[in-house]
Amino acid sequence: MDATTLPPVLRLAPDDGVLIARIALPPGTTVAPGVTVGEKRIPPGHKVAIRPHAAGEEIRRYGQIIGFATAPIAPGDWVHTHNCAMGDFAKDYAYSREVKTTARANTPASFMGYRRPDGRAATRNxxxxxxxxxxxxxxxxxxxxxxxxxxxxxxxxxxxxxxxxxxxxxxxxxxxxxxxxxxxxxxxxxxxxxxxxxxxxxxxxxxxxxxxxxxxxxxxxxxxxxxxxxxxxxxxxxxxxxxxxxxxxxxxxxxxxxxLQREPVPASELVVALQCGGSDGYSGITANPALGAASDLVVRHGGTVILSETPETYGAEHLLTRRAVSREVGEKLVDLMRWWEDYTAKEGAEMNANPSPGNKAGGLTTILEKSLGAMAKAGTTNLVEVYRYAEPVTAKGFVFMDTPGYDPVAATGQVAGGANLVCFTTGRGSVFGAKPAPSIKLATNSAMYERMSEDMDVNCGTILTGEETIEQAGQRIFELMLRVASGERTKSESYDFGGAEFAPWVIGATM
Amino acid sequence: MDATTLPPVLRLAPDDGVLIARIALPPGTTVAPGVTVGEKRIPPGHKVAIRPHAAGEEIRRYGQIIGFATAPIAPGDWVHTHNCAMGDFAKDYAYSREVKTTARANTPASFMGYRRPDGRAATRNxxxxxxxxxxxxxxxxxxxxxxxxxxxxxxxxxxxxxxxxxxxxxxxxxxxxxxxxxxxxxxxxxxxxxxxxxxxxxxxxxxxxxxxxxxxxxxxxxxxxxxxxxxxxxxxxxxxxxxxxxxxxxxxxxxxxxxLQREPVPASELVVALQCGGSDGYSGITANPALGAASDLVVRHGGTVILSETPETYGAEHLLTRRAVSREVGEKLVDLMRWWEDYTAKEGAEMNANPSPGNKAGGLTTILEKSLGAMAKAGTTNLVEVYRYAEPVTAKGFVFMDTPGYDPVAATGQVAGGANLVCFTTGRGSVFGAKPAPSIKLATNSAMYERMSEDMDVNCGTILTGEETIEQAGQRIFELMLRVASGERTKSESYDFGGAEFAPWVIGATM
Ligand SMILES: [Ca+2]
Ligand SMILES: [Ca+2]
Ligand SMILES: [Ca+2]
Ligand SMILES: [Ca+2]
Ligand SMILES: [Ca+2]
CATH class of the missing domain: 3.40.50 (Rossmann fold)
Known part of the structure; x- marks a missing residue:
C-alpha cells in the first residue's frame, strides 16, 4: 500500500473529537463524512477536528482529555498550540471522576500454563x-x-x-x-x-x-x-x-x-508488564494504542496489566487520578510524583515531560497528549492500585508500579512484582528480554519491523497504513499473548535474551 | 607454629614507637630489648609502647602519625583511647611536610610483557x-x-x-x-x-x-x-x-x-591497582602492610601504584597531604573529600570512618589508625598525583584515584585508568577478577587462606605467626607481581573471573 492510497486519518478512540493525519492533508481533504480540511493544511501526525468545539471545551484523544479549546474550533480545523492548551486542568486531580464499569468478557479466554503445587500460575518453567x-x-x-x-x-x-x-x-x-x-x-x-x-x-x-x-x-x-x-x-x-x-x-x-506439565489456565492469571523503549513519532498512534486495546482485553478477561515508567507519566497524572477507583489509590500516584520531584531535584536532574519543539513539530500539543502516548499502552480501564517498585502485584485489573523509564530497570521492577509476560513497544528497535518472563516486542512502524524482523514479534505499522484498525491489532496482540503464555517462543527468547537485562533500581550512593 | 611459640609483638615500620600485640600480653612480657609490659595487660591486636612518649608527643604506627599522647606514656604501657587521641592534627594539612626522596632500585627488575605497536606495555592479550x-x-x-x-x-x-x-x-x-x-x-x-x-x-x-x-x-x-x-x-x-x-x-x-610475543619489559611499566575487600582485624597488620612493602618496591623500580577507596581514607587525608609532592596535589585530595561530603549528605548517607566500638575493642584508637590500615597498601613513598575516577593514570610513583570503597566499582575505575595488575587483600575471602587485568588475591590470615586456598594467591597470615616479616612478604609479593605480569595465571583467572565484576560507578539518578 503506497502513501497515495492511505486513508487520510487515524481514529484513536471512538469518541475522539480529533483525528490524526496519517499524511499531510491539504485544504479540502475529506476526513470524515461531511467534514473537509479547512484553510490550514494539516501536517502529518497532527490533529484535525471532526466536530465543533466551543472555546473552553475539552478536546479528547485516546478518549481522554489532552487540553481545552482556546478559541472556537470548527470541523476540519487544524488543532494545535494556536487553539488548544492545558488550561487549569492540572490543578484538579478530580479523583475517581471518570471511573466506569469494565465489561467482563462473555467467553473467558485461557492459555496452556503451568500450575505450581501452591496454585500459582506460570508461563515458563x-x-x-x-x-x-x-x-x-x-x-x-x-x-x-x-x-x-x-x-x-x-x-x-x-x-x-x-x-x-x-x-x-x-x-x-x-x-x-x-x-x-x-x-x-x-x-x-x-x-x-x-x-x-x-x-x-x-x-x-x-x-x-x-x-x-x-x-x-x-x-x-x-x-x-x-x-x-x-x-x-x-x-x-x-x-x-x-x-x-x-x-x-x-x-x-x-x-x-x-x-510439571502445561494445563489450561484462565487468562485472568496473566500479569502483563507494559513497556516502551526507543519510542518514535509513531509510538503514540500505532503500537501503544494497539497494546492498550490488548490491555483492555486482558482486563476484561480478569487479568492484570502493569503501567510504569513514572517520569513519562509526570505532568499527566491528573488523567490517571480521574480513573482511580478511589481517592486513596489516586493519592498514592500523586505521592509518587512528589517523591520523584524531590529525588530528581536532589540529584540535579529535572522532571520535565513537556513536549519539546520536536514533539510539537510532530503534532504533540500538550504534556497530557505527550504522556498519553506512553500511557495509551494501558488501555482505558480503571486504575485499581498503585505499587512501589518491585512490590508484589496482587490486584486484578489495570495497576501502576513506580519505576524509572529506563527499560531494563523498569521491567526488572515489574517482573519482580510478578509479571509473567512483558509487552514492549519500540520505534527505534530495542532488543530486550526479561527472564523468567517472556517478552513480546511490538514495532511501531513497518520500516523498522522489516529491518529488524528477526527481533520483532508484532508489526503495528499496519495501523498507519490502514491495513488494520487499532482494535484489530489489539485483538491480534491479545491472541499472541495467550500463545506466548502457552509456550510459543518470542523472538528475544530465540536469542536467549533476558539475563543481562536484569537491572535492579539503584537509588542510593555507592560508597 | 602454635600460639605459644608466636613472637609476642609485630613491628609495622622501623621507626614506630608502638608495636602490635599478636596475642594477649600479660604484665611482665618482654616486647623489646629491656622493655616489658607494664601493669595493664595488652589485648591481642592492641598497641604497646616501646619507648617513652611525653604528653602531646606524636605516636607513630606504619611510620605515620596515628595520634598524640594525652598523658605521659612509659615503655611497656598499653596505648589506646585512655592515653592517645587525634588532638588538633586534622586542622593542619601540612602540605608536603613529610615528602622525602625515594631511593631507586639498583638493579632494575623486569617482566615478560607485551609491547603494543605504539609502545604501550601489557600484561595480558x-x-x-x-x-x-x-x-x-x-x-x-x-x-x-x-x-x-x-x-x-x-x-x-x-x-x-x-x-x-x-x-x-x-x-x-x-x-x-x-x-x-x-x-x-x-x-x-x-x-x-x-x-x-x-x-x-x-x-x-x-x-x-x-x-x-x-x-x-x-x-x-x-x-x-x-x-x-x-x-x-x-x-x-x-x-x-x-x-x-x-x-x-x-x-x-x-x-x-x-x-604478538612476550618480551622483557621494565618493572617501571607496572601500574598496580591496590584494593581491599572483606577486611578483617588482620588486614591492617598483615596483608595491607605487606602489600605496602611491595608497593614501595614497585615505586623504587619506577612503577606506579594506585590507592583508591576514598570513603575509607576520609578523615585521614591529612596523612596523605603531608606526603603530597606539592600543595596542588594535596589540595586535589582535599577537594575530593569535600565532594564526598556534599555527595553523601545529598544522598542521605554519611561519611564516617571513625573507629566503631568493635574497631576499638580490636585495638584501633583513632580515625587515622583505622584509615592507615587501608592506606598501608600503598607503602610509604610520596603522593605524586591525584586522579578522578577512571582518568588515565600517567604519573609514575604512588598516586591516588577517587573511587567508592565498593570493590568492583573501585577496581573498574583503576583498570579504566590503565592498571595492568590488581592486588586485592581480603580477610573474609573475596573472590574477584578485573579483566583485562589479572588480580592477585592476598589473604590476611592463614585460617581463611587454608579454607579458600583455591581462590587465594598469597597467604599473609605468615606475618602474624612470625614465619616472615612484612618486608619478606613484600618481597615475595613483588616477585609474584612480576611473574603474574609475565603471564603466570592467578587463581581468579583459573576460574575465569573478571567479566561480571566490570561495574562503572553510577552517580546520577536513573530516570
Ligand atoms: Ca531504550
Ligand atoms: Ca522505557
Ligand atoms: Ca567485598
Ligand atoms: Ca574495597
Ligand atoms: Ca554475563
Missing part, C-alpha cells in the same frame, strides 16, 4: 539463581553456564528435560558499598520478587558472605527461608566448592522441575 | 567488547560466548591462538535513562579507559542506537574514532546480524592478535 551482591555474580554465571546449550559443540545439557526452559543467573552490580534503609530494602524486595516468581520451579541464592546485603537477613526479612537453597561462597570454602554445590543442586531438582 | 548501554549487553555476551572454552564439551575456539587470553564482553546496567553532564562523562571516561587499555589488542564497541550514551558522541568526545570497530544494533539490522558481524570481526583479527 526456569530454575533461577539469584545473587545478593556483585561479588557472587560470576559464581552464579558459572553454575548457569553448566546448563547452557552450546551452539558450536551442539551440546545441550538440558536435552533430557524438555519442560525446563533453562537455568538463569540473575546478576547485578550492587549489594555492597551501599547504605541500609530504602536502597537496601528496594534491592531485597526486587531479589525476593524474583525468588518468588512463579516462572521459577527452584531457586538458589548465592552470596559472598561479608556483603551489606546479607543473605540471611534478606531471607528472614522477605520470609524466603525454606523456599530456596542458599549458599555463601566464604562459608562453602570458595569458588569451586560453591559452583559444584550449585550444579549438584540443579541436577538434583531437574527431574522434579521437568515433571 | 585480550580482545575486548565494550557496550554503550545495557541494551547491547546480551549481544556483546553472545559474541564473546562464541569464543569461550566449554569445559563440558571440551571445545576451545581459541585453541589455535595460544597468545590470545580470551574475548571479554564488558557489560553493565547503565547508559540510558540518565542525565547528561557528569554522570554521562564519568561513564564515557570509564568505557574509553577500557577501550584504550593496553591489555586489549582489539576492541569492538556495541551500542543499541537510541541510547543517551550515543556511541558516536562517545568515540568523538574520547578521541577513540578509528581505534576500534563500532556497531549499533539498530543500524546493523538486529541481533543476529550484529552478532555475526562481531564474530567475523574477532575471527578476522585473531591471527594478528596472536602474533
Amino acid at each position: 526456569y530454575i533461577g539463581i539469584i545473587t545478593s551482591v556483585n561479588c557472587s555474580a560470576h559464581v552464579a554465571d558459572l553454575i548457569a553456564d553448566a546448563f547452557k546449550r552450546n551452539p558450536f559443540a551442539g551440546t545441550d545439557p538440558l536435552a533430557d528435560y524438555p519442560n525446563v526452559d533453562g537455568v538463569v543467573a540473575l546478576t547485578h552490580k550492587t549489594g555492597c558499598g551501599m547504605t541500609e534503609g530504602e536502597p537496601l530494602r528496594l534491592l531485597r524486595r526486587t531479589l525476593a520478587g524474583y525468588a518468588r516468581h512463579p516462572n521459577f520451579s527452584h531457586v538458589i541464592a548465592i552470596g559472598l558472605g561479608c556483603e551489606v546485603n546479607q543473605l540471611g537477613g534478606m531471607l528472614e526479612e522477605q520470609r524466603l527461608a525454606g523456599r530456596l537453597r542458599s549458599m555463601d561462597i566464604q562459608e562453602m570454602g570458595g569458588t569451586r566448592k560453591t559452583v559444584e554445590a550449585g550444579i549438584a543442586f540443579v541436577k538434583g531438582v531437574l527431574a522434579e522441575a521437568n515433571a | 585480550y580482545i575486548g567488547i565494550i557496550t554503550s548501554v545495557n541494551c547491547s549487553a546480551h549481544v556483546a555476551d553472545l559474541i564473546a560466548d562464541a569464543f569461550k572454552r566449554n569445559p563440558f564439551a571440551g571445545t576451545d575456539p581459541l585453541a589455535d591462538y595460544p597468545n590470545v587470553d580470551g574475548v571479554v564482553a564488558l557489560t553493565h546496567k547503565t547508559g540510558c535513562g540518565m542525565t547528561e553532564g557528569e554522570p554521562l562523562r564519568l561513564l564515557r571516561r570509564t568505557l574509553a579507559g577500557y577501550a584504550r587499555h593496553p591489555n586489549f589488542s582489539h576492541v569492538i564497541a556495541i551500542g543499541l542506537g537510541c541510547e543517551v550514551n550515543q556511541l558516536g558522541g562517545m568515540l568523538e568526545e574520547q578521541r577513540l574514532a578509528g581505534r576500534l570497530r563500532s556497531m549499533d544494533i539498530q543500524e546493523m539490522g538486529g541481533t543476529r546480524k550484529t552478532v555475526e558481524a562481531g564474530i567475523a570481526f574477532v575471527k578476522g583479527v585473531l591471527a594478528e592478535a596472536n602474533a
